Amino acid sequence: MTFSEEFELLLRACYPLLYIPTQEEERLEMAIASSAQRLGNRSVYYWDFVEGYQGNPNGANVGRRNPLQALEFIEKLPASSNGIFVLRDFNRFLDDVSISRKLRNLARRLKAEAKNLVIVAPQIYIPNELAEIITVMDFPLPSSAEIQGEIERLLTGLGQKVESSLRDEWSRAAQGLSMERIRRVLARCLADHGQLGADDVELMLEEKRQSIRQTQILDFYPASERISDIGGLDNLKDWLLRRGGAFSEQARRYGLPYPRGLLLAGIQGTGKSLTAKAIAHHWHLPLLRLDVGRLFGGLVGESEARTRQMINLAEALAPCVFWIDEIDKAFGSMDSHGDGGTTSRVFGAFITWLAEKTSPVFVVATANNVQSLPPELLRKGRFDEIFFVGLPNKTEREAIFSVHLNRLRPHKMADYDIHRLAYETPDFSGAEIEQILVEAMHIGFSQNREFTTDDILSAASQVVPLARTAKEQIQFLQEWAAAGKARLASRDSGFPAIS
Incomplete structure (x- = not known):
């Protein structure tokens, strides 16, 4: 049901007070005027605090700077005067006891007349004593x-x-x-x-x-990275490339549903965040990044309200890529939070949205510690696929070195022994490879010369990769993926041995 269809149904059903939160006041009023015209016998009156009623045939500026008088004007009109009364920013006066009492009195009377009162405001605010008589309607952004x-x-x-x-x-x-x-x-x-x-x-x-x-909840993250900037992860890249046109109108006509999203689980520094950025760039979609910490507020109910705002904003900006980095830190081990159940309620709202959303919001969540993730998040239906992103094998390390060196020294690629570099850096992640290249550049720059393959290897010899310092955790992740809990992002089905 469209907004106009629902609005006209409520008018015919004599709903006395409607509340429509929107920033698009002008577009909403055009929609209300169109509905009034279709209904045939409804006049539309517009009131605001500064000007009072505009276009009022019974007197200009009635109710100017007087919200109570604006309601008394409706009350004094004959029962046969059918009308829609649009009150702009009237939410600011709802705490006033005289306004609240007058609205409740009016509600009784308007139920028997063809008059409807519409409050238009940028946000929702309804006192408890008015909650029973006010009906809230959503006015969607342009389709x-x-x-x-x-x-x-x-x-x-x-x-x-x-x-x-x-x-x-x-x-x-x-x-x-x-x-x-x-x-x-x-x-x-x-x-x-x-x-x-x-x-x-x-x-x-x-x-x-x-x-x-x-909004101060989501960040619009610039995404200039390309799929070709990802070294290795061929299974994951193939999966993404096949879905490149899934947000188009042709895909809708074909009958394809919108892709839901991905959970990228695995070892730190292996390209999970880079993949989120590359997806947005390749699909020409905006990338929204959620800092989960911003969802949690100090007031009772504030966190749940922010979660609803986050979901509404993401869906309003669809189609988009919605990136949640390190989701395990936000929702891991919820029983130990000691926050009165706030985290559990926020998580419940979030996974319900994941399962039921039909909007073109492609969620990319990354996680390093899958042990702490609630099992509800990992079940089928939340995401289209769960990929395991492990340590790069030798072939993938060659691709990673090539990507970075082609960016840093595109005209001198032949000066570097890519095969030797990949062979000498077992257990290194993509992030660690990038850092040893930066260190090698410092070595060369300090000696007023170009950095060499030997400089890169020298820098690598000074680094103890995470694969060795967190060996047990990484072995657990590899065993978890090998047990069929996730699809492998790399085409090589084996895992490189950790030395």
């Missing part, structure tokens, strides 16, 4: 069809034509933005170069960054 319609209207006015695939990409990039923000970005593009092009998609994503920064 893909609405966004495409707006883009089509603009292009038609300019006499431009573009391919449907490019229009789909604009629409996908704009989802999660208000219509006002979308129009603002389109106007910026036209003011800049007089037309809409493929490069303008990035401006849509920048507008999303602006809206996310204001």
Whole structure:
């Protein structure tokens, strides 16, 4: 059921007080006016604290700076005067005892009349004494069809034509933005170069960054890494490449559901976070990073409210990649938190969303310590797949050295013995390989020369890899994966022996 269909149903059912939280006041009022027109006999009155009632045939500015008078105006109208009364920002006055009492009195009367009161505000605030008589409605952000319609209207006015695939990409990039923000970005593009092009998609994503920064729960993470920047992990990369078009309209017409997400479990420094960034870049989707610590507040119920806000924001900005780094630290060993069950309630809300979500939010969670993860998180249905990311084998280490050296010294790749470097660095993770290359560069720079293969090996000899200092934990992870608990991210089915 669309918003307009539900809104009109509630009007016909004589629901006296509706509360619609939204930042899109203008777009909502246009939707209300359209519904009133379809119903045929409803006038629409708009009130705000500064101007009072606008367009009121019975007197201009009635109720100006007087919210109680605004309600008395509704009360004094004849029973035959059908109308929808839109009260902007009226939530600010609901704590006043006279306002609360007047609303409850009005609710009794309006149930028998074709009058409906609609409170419009940016956020929800309803005192307990009004909870029984107020019905909250959600006003969704513009749908893909609405966004495409707006883009089509603009292009038609300019006499431009573009391919449907490019229009789909604009629409996908704009989802999660208000219509006002979308129009603002389109106007910026036209003011800049007089037309809409493929490069303008990035401006849509920048507008999303602006809206996310204001929440202080999620971060809009820049993702410039490519799938080719990941050394090894061929099974995982193949899995991702097959799903590259799964968010397109063609995939919907084919009948494909949206991909749900991945859990990447394994050893630290093996490319799990890099993979999350590469997925977003390759699929041309915004990357949202959740710092789970920000979900937990000191007030009773605050953590649960922030969790709901996080979920609503992620779904509003869909399609997107939703990255939860080191989820084991947030939800591991919940019984020992001693927080009155807050962590358990937040976790329960989160995994329920994972299982039931139908929105195009692709969740990428990473974990280093699978022992501490609750079993509910690992069961089928939460994620599309669980991949184990282990230590790179020799072939993968060669690929990792090649990726980094090609970035650092693209014209001198032949000067480095990649095979020897991979052979001499068993047990090294991708992060550790990157660090020994940085150390080798320091050696060469301090001696005013290029760093060499020997410098890299010298730097490696000074490092004790995590595989040796946390040998027991890594062996447990390897045994866990070998038991069939997860799919192997690397094509080589074996595990390199830890020396």
